[in-house]
Amino acid sequence: MHIMEGFLPLEWCLVWWxxxxxxxxxGVNRLxxxxxxxxxALPLLGVTGAFIFILSSLKLPSVTGSCSHPTGxxxxxxxxxxxxxxxVCMVVLLFQSLFLAHGGLSVLGANIVxxxxxxxxxxxxxxxxxxxxxxxxxxxxFLACAVAxxxxxxxxxxxxxxAFPAEVxxxxxxxxxxxVIFAITQVPLAIIEGIVLALVFxxxxxxxxxxxxxxxxxxxxxxxxxxxxx
Amino acid sequence: MRYRLEILALVAVLAFIVLFLYATTVMPGAEYAGSDTxxxxxxxxxxxxxxxxxxxxxxxxxxxxxxxxxxxxALQAACGGLVAGYIFGRWKGESGKKGPE
Numbered sequence: 001m002h003i004m005e006g007f008l009p010l011e012w013c014l015v016w017w018x019x020x021x022x023x024x025x026x027g028v029n030r031l032x033x034x035x036x037x038x039x040x041a042l043p044l045l046g047v048t049g050a051f052i053f054i055l056s057s058l059k060l061p062s063v064t065g066s067c068s069h070p071t072g073x074x075x076x077x078x079x080x081x082x083x084x085x086x087x088v089c090m091v092v093l094l095f096q097s098l099f100l101a102h103g104g105l106s107v108l109g110a111n112i113v114x115x116x117x118x119x120x121x122x123x124x125x126x127x128x129x130x131x132x133x134x135x136x137x138x139x140x141x142f143l144a145c146a147v148a149x150x151x152x153x154x155x156x157x158x159x160x161x162x163a164f165p166a167e168v169x170x171x172x173x174x175x176x177x178x179x180v181i182f183a184i185t186q187v188p189l190a191i192i193e194g195i196v197l198a199l200v201f202x203x204x205x206x207x208x209x210x211x212x213x214x215x216x217x218x219x220x221x222x223x224x225x226x227x228x229x230x
Numbered sequence: 231m232r233y234r235l236e237i238l239a240l241v242a243v244l245a246f247i248v249l250f251l252y253a254t255t256v257m258p259g260a261e262y263a264g265s266d267t268x269x270x271x272x273x274x275x276x277x278x279x280x281x282x283x284x285x286x287x288x289x290x291x292x293x294x295x296x297x298x299x300x301x302x303x304a305l306q307a308a309c310g311g312l313v314a315g316y317i318f319g320r321w322k323g324e325s326g327k328k329g330p331e
Binding site for chain 2: 001002003004005006007010013043046047049050051052053054055056057058059061062063064065066067068092095096097098099100101102104105106138153156160164166174177178181182185186188191192195196198199202203207208
């Protein structure tokens, strides 16, 4: 879950806004380039964005006795990279801040950094590392999506720990506290999210292998192999 | 196997449900509050401040009730579902016209 409005001191709100804005601007620019180059990328962007909308609205109970929601950002990170993902996330987070009192405008920067930038970037890194290997394409998607989800909440824990260091033990102690609340709760949800998004990717591969190949998301051989085995 | 991923997803969701049901028996008093609410109360405890003293820095509209909030969350999911369904449907229609690629 995102940081709530009012729960981050003003100076930290500004720091995270300053960190998020250049990235979002870069994302808008990238978005224009990608869509200019290939209009067929637009429906794919729609699908990946739609799953961020769906998954980030589902508050699920977890083994820790609290609830959290998946992020759904991994698929977009794989298909379009973290920059464009940050723009899509900003739209979702803005919707949630304005209409659901979930997150907030002052903490929007911090929440974009965790859910829109660091999480997707971590997922993207996993995808890039596994892309050229012989690892199964769907397993790569699963792992990248699960990592994007988990790292989002690791980042939230770190953001809160930096703003509220414990009196004894400082940032590290406080990170431990928030890690248990945010990241441990997230583990089962991240696994489910990874599997669901791998399944979504399977349908994209089956219906539109052309766009995956043109955007060079996966090598052609990997797409052919994945289509063959279903 | 053709439906390997589907079966895997189904098993994972079932395992998730069983795990959840088991957790409810182990922790009967669990509130299942949002992790953001739990985190915020921990912030209040860390700073020694009253949770009510954390007021929004920017004015924020709050859904008047839990029901309305749940409805708006459902609306968010529905918007996503609509777009995803439309695009997948269009892709499916296109692939049908051309025959299998």
